Amino acid sequence: MMYFSRMKTTVILAVCLLGMLLGVPNLFPAPASWMPWRTVHLGLDLRGGSYLLLEVDMKAVIKERLDGLMDGVRQALRGGQIFYQTLDAQPDQNRIVLRLRDPARTNDAVAALRPLVSQDSGTGQADMAIDSNPDGTITLTLSPVALSRRASGAVEQSIEIVRRRIDETGVLDPQITRQGESRIVVQLPGIGDPDHVKQLIGKTAHMTFRLVDETANPAAGGPPPPGDEFLAMQDRPNEKIAVRKRVDVDGADLTNAQAGTSPETGEWVVNFTFNSVGARRFADVSRANVNHRFAIVLDDKVISAPVIREAITGGRGQISGSFNAQSANDLAVLLRAGALPAPLTVVEQRSVGPELGADSIRAGAISLAVGFVFVIAFMGIFYGLFGWFANLALVVNLFLMLGIMSLLQATLTLPGMAGILLTLGMAVDANILINERIREEQKLGRPPLAALEHGFSRAYSTIFDSNATAFLAHVMLFVFGTGPVRGFAVTITVGIATSLFTAWMLTRLLVSRWYANTRPKLLPV
């Protein structure tokens, strides 16, 4: 137990040295850029920043899929000259129900609808089931597998678009990751007030170009004529305008959008460019509707509805509508990044200003320093020389913890700093157990070497059992915890592991070297 081969000694010292080297970068800034300078990541609560948890509106995803399917059904039946009495979407049951005017044509209708079903390329399963009744009722039910695949795709797509939008704001290394089925985590280091980012990601930004129905008058009251809807103006919420439901050109066909000022009026505008499909459609529609009004609709609000003066063939256009520099830029960003497949809601926000973060670091560092001094003083006073061995191991332990956390690129949070302190307090427990045991063994009349041997070996199982249970508790905390609390669990689990090493290996080595050099008649325990 007290004999260390040269090999073992070298390995223990090498591990300590390596650990300390890995820990050092946390104390100084990198002296040169080529040096591998891995440090512990500071959590958002310490460096300042925002954590946003976004939820993708899955109902909207399903609804949109059903709406698309309804369009498909209408076209398919129209193509087959089949007439229906009712056609309804039932989003709660993920299905569409229609009733034919002539039940005798049920089989024709099913045949006409068949092409709407698509097979999964991997599993070969159909994405929906078509059921018919002899009374002429037909239901199209989307399969749960296909729906969850679509939902998953919507989340992935949302992440991509959120990333593009945030990148445009110039936030430095934002982290955007998926969480669970329908959530997205956005972490914005250094952003204590994420108001602007929230505004940008809170918009679906689905832009459409549609014709205005100049014959309808929303102010007259009553429901909109078939094929029309009444939409509010963006800057005058009380004013409504009748717009055709049919989308002539979709914002998805935009390739570029830039904010700028109009040379004629000097006001802020957004200039955009269409891709070839969009350009052709835009040209066709504008040519056919000269002197009519064309509405630019963003998320069900009309930004502007200018009159078409002439055919616009270049695939370029301009949106004006009481913008200022900020709002014109934001709209350009949104259009460039593309529309979200479904609305996003912020379900959790945690923002800390950099000033408060710095305060927390200071408070944490003071507590750490004072706690460290307390523990070291205690060990020195109550355990003498062996206490100082433990203290040396404690310093190495602190560096090892930092080193391993740097290596893992773990995040240090304020609770994590508390975790380091608690680890310091608990790390010496192993040394206390060992020292008490050695003392007992010596009291029993064993000579020094035998007392050391027995002390270390008997304390071993106790140390193992007592740390294993604490380890289990904190692994659970890591699994079920979130954010800063996870940082706490990480520091404590890492701390338990490193303190076992320093107490068990390093102090034992120190004691054994000390014994070999001094050969005392009595141990100072």
Added chain:
Amino acid sequence: MFIKPLLRIVPDGTRIPFMQGRYMGLIVSAFLSTVSVVLFFYPGLNLGIDFSGGVVMQVRTEGPADFNQIRAALAAQHITEQGVQRFGDESEVLIRLGAQPTEAANQTAVAQVRAALEKGVPGARIMRTDAVGASVSAELFRNGLLALVISLAMIMVYIWFRFEWQFAVGAVVTLILDITKAIGFLAITRIEFDLVMVAAILTILGYSTNDKVVVYDRVRENLRKYKSMPLRELIDLSINETLNRTLGTSMTVFLASLPLALFGGESISGFAWVMLFGIVVGTSSSIFIAAPILLFLGEHRLRRDAAVPVVAKATASRP
């Protein structure tokens, strides 16, 4: 001073008959835990927004905060706050809004408070914003509870495997008593119960188990060593033998947590106070609760092999 220890916590050969106070210990503990459970229901815990949902904003003003000005600014925007209170420094204020009906309303509320402060309290800076939606807070609560229950179960299984079932039951019952007292402490002090508190309770759990394991370990060892010693005496002996260690470790962990409570800042000091309380409870329960339970459960069963001839040598070697 660098060689010999200067002080001992308790002198060697201390023989305090702890088990004489076993009924007293259990009664006091049961009483405190019952009171804690009552306090848990009335007045209940001061739930933080992690679990209650809602909005909390920490604001720093220039110079000492003028609470009336802040309240007026919020009222002017028709914001119903649930509390504007001092938070640490006299220039720091915590504004609390109750749980909003929807997640989107939470976000609107944040924006409204921001606008109200900009207009009504010049120089105020928002240092921290936490907004937790109802679905998230329910989830966080469930996860916290799950972590607690699974940890307890794992500790029980672990001790059962390494020791005997009596030890496992003794440990878990004691841990539950410890946790209830910590919750009672939270209810009395009105320290906010949030995710960090779950971490504190789990840490107390880990620490307290650690403490029990050390005592149990010694009981197990002594059971093998002194085959004829009555269990009551044996447990007393084991506690006394490990007393220096038990108190020593409690003191180091206590000393490590104390600066956190004093200088750690408002957001972590609650955690530290609960830790300090937990250390005291966890240490005393190892002696006064876990050990008596073991005595009651194990009086006959742990002595299955008592029929084996007595090993007199082991007792003889003791002074």
